[in-house]
Amino acid sequence: xxxxxxxxxxxxxxxxxSAGGQAIIDRVSTExxxxxxxxxxxxxxxxxxxxxxxxxxxxxxxxxxxxxxxPDAERLRRRQAMVFQRPIMLRRSAxxxxxxxxxxxxxxxxxxxxIAFEALESVGLTQLAHRPARVLSGGEQxxxxxxxxxxxxxxxxxxxxxxxxxxxxxxxxxxxxxxxFDASGTKIVMATHNLxxxxxxxxxxxxxxxxxxxxxxxxxxxxxxxxxxxAAAFIKGExxxxxxxxxxxxxx
Numbered sequence: 001x002x003x004x005x006x007x008x009x010x011x012x013x014x015x016x017x018s019a020g021g022q023a024i025i026d027r028v029s030t031e032x033x034x035x036x037x038x039x040x041x042x043x044x045x046x047x048x049x050x051x052x053x054x055x056x057x058x059x060x061x062x063x064x065x066x067x068x069x070x071p072d073a074e075r076l077r078r079r080q081a082m083v084f085q086r087p088i089m090l091r092r093s094a095x096x097x098x099x100x101x102x103x104x105x106x107x108x109x110x111x112x113x114x115i116a117f118e119a120l121e122s123v124g125l126t127q128l129a130h131r132p133a134r135v136l137s138g139g140e141q142x143x144x145x146x147x148x149x150x151x152x153x154x155x156x157x158x159x160x161x162x163x164x165x166x167x168x169x170x171x172x173x174x175x176x177x178x179x180x181f182d183a184s185g186t187k188i189v190m191a192t193h194n195l196x197x198x199x200x201x202x203x204x205x206x207x208x209x210x211x212x213x214x215x216x217x218x219x220x221x222x223x224x225x226x227x228x229x230x231a232a233a234f235i236k237g238e239x240x241x242x243x244x245x246x247x248x249x250x251x252x
Contacts, residue, residue: 007070007079007155008034008187010055015064017050024050026211027064034155036203037188039219041195043234047211048191049160055189056082056158078105082158085165087145089133094125094144097133101148119151120144123177139170146177157181159190163197175201195235199223207231 010032017025025047032038032055040048053059054066057077070076090097098116107115120126123143128136133144142162149157159178163171178201182188192198198205198219205222207215209230215222226232 005070006034007068007076008032009069010156011065011067012055013065013067015051015054015061015066017054017059018062024211025054025061028211028213029064030206030213030216032187032189034187037182037190037201038204038206039198039202040189040191040206040208041198041202041222041234042193042208044193046193046208048193048208051208052082052158052160052189052191056080058082078152079154080156080158081149081152081154082160083142083145083149083162085161087141089136089141089144091134092132093130094120094133094136094147095129097144098148098151102151105152115151116147119147122150122180123147124173137170139166139173142166142170142174143177146174146181150177150181153184154186156187156189159188161191161193163194164192171197195223207234209234 012028012030015025015028016023028051040051042048050059054061068076070079090100092100095113095116098119099112102112102115103109117126117129120129123146125140125143125147128140133141136144162178163174166174175197178188178190182201188201190201202219205215205217205219206213207222207228207230214228215226215231217227222231223235226235
């Protein structure tokens with residue numbers, strides 16, 4: 001699926017991100033390799049989504065360095081994708097949403113419709129191909145967002161709380177699609193605060209607390225023997241979501 005040279009590993013060196021004079025990400029250093037599914041875990045407000053946007057390139061760090069194994073910015077952009085908690089749907093059919101993603105990626109016009117149908121089939125939406133995307137249910141819209149990513153065969157797929165607003169049935173459907181991406185060789189990087197989901201889908205955990213990377217460990221090690229008091233408290237449900245956490249992060 002991918003060329004011999006991969007865009008991974010992704011290395012972060014002392015990455016900070018500040019907004020409004022407050023540090024949201026505080027000196028994060030880590031490396032993501034090809035293969036294992038990486039879960040960015042932490043309470044609401046911990047900085048998970050911001051860290052993922054920094055990795056994906058939607059935000060630029062205030063300081064520090066983010067380095068991929070790919071110097072060509074255009075090639076790097078084409079080989080990664082991101083799905084958000086509330087995906088943006090264009091005012092067109094489900095099929096046309098996928099075709100548009102292929103058009104942006106400069107896939108040959110003659111191939112777009114077939115690839116788009118295959119992507120919709122992969123997420124179980126073939127029967128809704130001609131339905132307006134904006135009238136689909138929340139779970140169907142999320143599967144459509146995943147179909148847009150599937151059509152591009154990304155080497156890395158970033159998922160930002162992809163099931164946070166979905167019911168259990170829709171959540172199971174999305175998790176099945178995520179497993180299919182993983183099985184196809186796509187590197188999964190997913191932000192979640194859901195402990196069960198982290199166990200089901202993750203191979204390794206990056207635990208974020210108040211903008212800091214507190215712990216990085218294999219998923220079973222993290223849950224059985226957390227190395228930090230913050231992680232142990234979070235696993236027990238004792239680490240509250242601090243609505244004013246952005247006021248408490250230390251400056252970089």
